[in-house]
Amino acid sequence: MEPAMGGTLATSRDVARRAGVSQATVSRVLQGNTNVSEGKRELVERAMADLGYRPNAAARAIRMERTLSVGVVVADITNPFYPQLLEAVSQELERVGAHMVLWNSDEPGHAGVLEAVRRGSVDGLLFTTVSELTEPLAESLRRNEPVLLLHRGLDTIDCDQVTSDNEHGARMVADYLVGAGCERIGYVQGPARAGTALHRDRGFRGRLAELGRPQAEERTRRAGFSHAEARGAMRELMQCPEPPTAVFCANDLAAFGAIDGALSLGLRVPEDVWVVGFDDTEMASWDAYSLTTVRQPIDSMARTAVRRLLERIDVPDLNPVKRNFTCSFVVRGSSAHTPFPDSH
Amino acid sequence: MEPAMGGTLATSRDVARRAGVSQATVSRVLQGNTNVSEGKRELVERAMADLGYRPNAAARAIRMERTLSVGVVVADITNPFYPQLLEAVSQELERVGAHMVLWNSDEPGHAGVLEAVRRGSVDGLLFTTVSELTEPLAESLRRNEPVLLLHRGLDTIDCDQVTSDNEHGARMVADYLVGAGCERIGYVQGPARAGTALHRDRGFRGRLAELGRPQAEERTRRAGFSHAEARGAMRELMQCPEPPTAVFCANDLAAFGAIDGALSLGLRVPEDVWVVGFDDTEMASWDAYSLTTVRQPIDSMARTAVRRLLERIDVPDLNPVKRNFTCSFVVRGSSAHTPFPDSH
DNA sequence: GAACAAGATGTTTACGTATTCATAATACCG
DNA sequence: CGGTATTATGAATACGTAAACATCTTGTTC
Numbered sequence: 012m013e014p015a016m017g018g019t020l021a022t023s024r025d026v027a028r029r030a031g032v033s034q035a036t037v038s039r040v041l042q043g044n045t046n047v048s049e050g051k052r053e054l055v056e057r058a059m060a061d062l063g064y065r066p067n068a069a070a071r072a073i074r075m076e077r078t079l080s081v082g083v084v085v086a087d088i089t090n091p092f093y094p095q096l097l098e099a100v101s102q103e104l105e106r107v108g109a110h111m112v113l114w115n116s117d118e119p120g121h122a123g124v125l126e127a128v129r130r131g132s133v134d135g136l137l138f139t140t141v142s143e144l145t146e147p148l149a150e151s152l153r154r155n156e157p158v159l160l161l162h163r164g165l166d167t168i169d170c171d172q173v174t175s176d177n178e179h180g181a182r183m184v185a186d187y188l189v190g191a192g193c194e195r196i197g198y199v200q201g202p203a204r205a206g207t208a209l210h211r212d213r214g215f216r217g218r219l220a221e222l223g224r225p226q227a228e229e230r231t232r233r234a235g236f237s238h239a240e241a242r243g244a245m246r247e248l249m250q251c252p253e254p255p256t257a258v259f260c261a262n263d264l265a266a267f268g269a270i271d272g273a274l275s276l277g278l279r280v281p282e283d284v285w286v287v288g289f290d291d292t293e294m295a296s297w298d299a300y301s302l303t304t305v306r307q308p309i310d311s312m313a314r315t316a317v318r319r320l321l322e323r324i325d326v327p328d329l330n331p332v333k334r335n336f337t338c339s340f341v342v343r344g345s346s347a348h349t350p351f352p353d354s355h
Numbered sequence: 356m357e358p359a360m361g362g363t364l365a366t367s368r369d370v371a372r373r374a375g376v377s378q379a380t381v382s383r384v385l386q387g388n389t390n391v392s393e394g395k396r397e398l399v400e401r402a403m404a405d406l407g408y409r410p411n412a413a414a415r416a417i418r419m420e421r422t423l424s425v426g427v428v429v430a431d432i433t434n435p436f437y438p439q440l441l442e443a444v445s446q447e448l449e450r451v452g453a454h455m456v457l458w459n460s461d462e463p464g465h466a467g468v469l470e471a472v473r474r475g476s477v478d479g480l481l482f483t484t485v486s487e488l489t490e491p492l493a494e495s496l497r498r499n500e501p502v503l504l505l506h507r508g509l510d511t512i513d514c515d516q517v518t519s520d521n522e523h524g525a526r527m528v529a530d531y532l533v534g535a536g537c538e539r540i541g542y543v544q545g546p547a548r549a550g551t552a553l554h555r556d557r558g559f560r561g562r563l564a565e566l567g568r569p570q571a572e573e574r575t576r577r578a579g580f581s582h583a584e585a586r587g588a589m590r591e592l593m594q595c596p597e598p599p600t601a602v603f604c605a606n607d608l609a610a611f612g613a614i615d616g617a618l619s620l621g622l623r624v625p626e627d628v629w630v631v632g633f634d635d636t637e638m639a640s641w642d643a644y645s646l647t648t649v650r651q652p653i654d655s656m657a658r659t660a661v662r663r664l665l666e667r668i669d670v671p672d673l674n675p676v677k678r679n680f681t682c683s684f685v686v687r688g689s690s691a692h693t694p695f696p697d698s699h
Numbered sequence: 700g701a702a703c704a705a706g707a708t709g710t711t712t713a714c715g716t717a718t719t720c721a722t723a724a725t726a727c728c729g
Numbered sequence: 730c731g732g733t734a735t736t737a738t739g740a741a742t743a744c745g746t747a748a749a750c751a752t753c754t755t756g757t758t759c
Contacts, residue, residue: 020473022715033739038717039356046737068476069416070715073744078413080456080476088442090638094432099460103433110476112424115445131745132412132424238641271642272667293433297582298615299643343561366745377709382747392708475715520749697725710751718742723757725736 021062022209030058041066072131080135081108081320084124090236090264091292096139096162098311107321109134119204122147128156134324137161137316141202145170152171157323161316162307163206164333171323172333173316177207179291180254180338181214181259182303184287187303187340188257188316189222193285196224196254197248198231199241199265200206208236208261211289215259230255234265241265249284257285263292270345285346301344308336365406374402378689385410414427416475416637424454425664426477430461430484434580435610435636439525440483440506443657451665453478463548466491478668481505486548488512501668505660506675507550508653508696516677521551521633523560524649524682525603528631531647531684532601533566537629541592541599541608542566542575543585552580552605555633559603574599578609585609589616593628601629601690607636610646614689629690645688652680 023041027034032051039047046057050064058064072078083100084092101111112133114124117140125147127133133158141148144167151158152170164174164266187194198215198315201208216226232244241260245268248255260266266288270280280286288295292304312353367385369423371378376395383391384399388406402408416422427444429437445455457475458468461484469491478502485492488511494553495502496514508518532540542559545552560570573595576588585604589612592599610632614624624630632639635650659678667673 020475021719025713030440034716035718035741036737037738039738042717046735048737051737065470065473067417067715068471069413069422070744071717072413073411073714073746074418074716074718076744086444088438089435091433091435091438094435094438097457098432098459101457108469111458112454113441115442116449118378122536126409127412127454129407129409165418182687234552238637242642252683267641267643274642294580297611298586298618299611351661367747368745378746379709379711379748380707386747390705392707395708397723412747414714417716417744418748420714420745626758701759704752705756707754709739710749710753712747712749714746717739720744721740722753723736725734725739727734727759728732729730 020067023064023065023066024060026055026058026064027061030054033202054127064215076131077324078110078134079108079133080112080133081317081324082112082114082124082127082136083119084114084116084138084140086115087236088113088115090262091294092263092290093139095292096313097307099310100137100161100317101315107317116157119143120145120147122321125151125156125158128158129154135159135320136319139163140205141165142202142206143249155327157327159316159323161312161318165206171319171329172329172331173312173336174207174334174339175307175312175336177210177338178214178217180230180289180307180340181211182218183288183338184259184304185215185218185222187342187346188285188287189219189224190260191257191259192345195230195253195255195257195259196226197245197284198226199244199248199258199260199269199284200231201261202234202235203233205236211261221326234261234268234353236262236264238264238271241268242275244271245269246276249273249276249278255284257287259287261289263288263290263302263304265297266304266345267300270300276300280345281347291341295341295343298344303343303346304341306339306341308338312336364411365408367408367410369406370402370408371577373406374618376559378603381595387662395596402571406518413480420475421668422454422475423452424456424477425661425668425674426456426458426468426480428458428460428465428480428482430459430682431580432457432459434606435638436607436634437483439636439653440657443654444481444661446504447658450643453665459646463487464491468678472502473498479503481664483507484549484588485509486546486550487605501664501671503660503664503667505656509601511552511686514675515674516664516679517656517663518551518678519680519682521554521650521682522561524633524651525555526562527649527682527684528603528633529559529562529566531686531690532603532629532631533563533568534580535600535601536549536692539597539599539601540569540570541589541602541672543575543588543592543602543604543613543627544575545605546579547577555605556645578605578612580606580608581606582612582615585612585615589604589613590620593617593622598682601631603631605633605647607632607634607639610648610689611638611644613646614646624689625691635685639685639687640690647687647690648685650683650685652682656680 023037024275164172234240234244288304295302367381476617483506503515508516578584578588639646
């Protein structure tokens with residue numbers, strides 16, 4: 012079976028010829044159509060094996076109006092959160108035999124990516140980092156194109172969204188720090204535009220205010236979701252006249268940067284300052300950081316998102332649904348008055 | 356321009372009708388064919404804009420026998436090395452207007468992925484983690500399909516490969532450790548099957564032998580390229596009767612695991628033990644690890660690989676070329692008898 | 700001004716598949 | 730057994746594009 016055969020690839024017509032049937036019958040076998048006699052079915056299957064036949068994806072796509080591939084857009088694939096999300100997404104896509112087209116792009120409008128749907132390059136799009144309702148996105152939604160927001164949602168628009176409860180997660184952080192008796196709380200805020208950062212901000216500040224401890228602006232720094240910026244922000248914070256004794260960072264990557272900023276000043280975590288992150292990336296459990304953080308149920312979110320997007324691809328008129336997953340709080344060494352834990 | 360228009364997408368025929376020309380003329384405008392009068396060209400362009408026309412990717416693919424997308428296969432996207440590689444690859448692909456289809460798969464044969472070429476889902480494949488010449492891969496090469504090995508090469512086969520000089524890189528490590536006067540060298544070896552690990556092993560052991568200091572097996576552990584395994588291996592090593600004073604790990608991820616293993620035992624790096632990695636991932640420069648390591652020129656490698664693959668897609672009969680990039684040695688805090696550096 | 704080259708444009712075809720339609724063969728029912 | 734429902738099959742078509750081919754117009758050269 013599968014002789015290397017000279018040059019060009021076999022088509023369903025070649026299979027038909029070899030099996031002595033019509034191309035239609037080959038197609039029927041391919042589709043699992045029941046109205047094919049057992050004899051012919053076997054002939055066709057043998058011929059397909061002999062020729063190493065594989066149905067042509069483009070022809071199928073043009074005929075079925077379906078690519079069996081979905082686009083996934085991340086803003087910064089080197090942020091360790093996204094590989095984990097991508098792993099979960101790709102696993103779920105594989106389960107249904109779909110391909111993943113990946114864009115690593117922080118172009119705000121995502122105009123180029125959105126075109127891919129109209130060109131029929133992908134059946135739908137999974138955005139992980141939408142931060143505003145730009146005109147291209149609005150246009151796309153008006154056209155009822157299959158688009159889903161994963162991880163970062165957008166309150167103002169009506170489309171499928173799968174997020175985690177960032178606000179509640181951040182409230183838990185506030186509760187934890189105040190409950191632990193922390194007097195001077197520092198805050199490395201996320202980028203102004205990210206929806207996740209906004210919700211975390213609202214939850215964190217809101218809860219602190221409720222507790223009668225509104226966040227002090229002199230112990231607050233805004234940083235993008237990047238290691239370098241957070242590191243710099245932390246260094247500034249720790250060189251204040253009254254440096255914080257605990258710092259909440261808007262995501263894990265920033266928390267790693269903050270810890271590194273502290274280390275770079277010769278400070279120790281948690282002895283000199285606590286650090287709390289958000290995401291619970293795998294690295295957060297590594298001993299060097301051992302980061303207290305808020306866990307998002309990444310796998311469930313990814314599975315839900317993929318399934319929902321595929322549903323919408325099949326039935327574009329579904330009413331939009333916003334799913335918001337509960338987060339959990341994970342305490343580790345970066346906020347405990349002990350040295351690195353022996354093991355985990 | 357771009358009115359949301361009721362339902363279905365505009366085709367080149369719709370554009371032709373609206374512009375009062377033939378479909379062929381629309382196609383000519385699309386292809387930048389010069390034999391189109393200025394007047395008609397403008398009519399067509401206006402009609403395209405009015406209708407928000409986008410050429411259909413599947414139709415184009417079937418006609419041109421080209422998808423403008425390439426597949427990229429990684430074994431473990433959560434290994435921070437791969438996101439960096441992917442970032443570089445995707446950037447170069449974007450430059451030429453191609454899409455990236457990503458597979459996160461460590462299935463050894465990659466049979467499923469290789470089918471994608473035969474189905475015409477992608478124009479070519481970039482493997483980053485091939486570890487043996489399996490029958491599906493051999494079959495693919497026999498068929499002259501556009502396949503390139505990036506990062507991990509395979510000596511035994513004759514196809515395009517873009518690698519770094521892992522052997523030389525590891526020799527530099529051996530020189531460095533011996534030159535620094537390290538007496539008991541530990542070694543967390545990579546997985547048996549990975550080509551990168553093999554070359555690094557050959558270089559490291561080879562150079563040590565040349566220097567009259569063959570690597571002691573009791574201070575050697577084999578670990579997969581994973582944090583957890585390397586961490587465990589390190590803990591074993593450091594609990595030997597005569598623990599190493601420096602440990603070389605087959606890649607950065609393992610080195611992070613090793614450092615964490617040391618930390619988990621209450622040891623300090625570099626005071627109690629040095630650690631050296633391989634890859635120079637971005638994380639290696641973070642203060643908490645500040646890892647001495649070997650740098651691969653990731654960007655150049657990715658650029659070269661993409662360009663070469665595209666060439667081969669255009670001209671499948673090119674003679675295979677193996678490009679081997681020089682590595683450089685980067686000394687950081689994990690091997691210096693000083694505390695964490697103040698800044699970088 | 701006749702012959703011819705070059706440019707512009709429309710008509711037609713092919714790509715590989717899935718599906719509709721038509722037709723032939725078979726089974727069923729009274 | 731004649732008529733009809735059912736199943737099996739092939740022929741024909743459509744999907745949207747690019748390009749080969751055919752046709753017509755215009756300009757150039759001697």
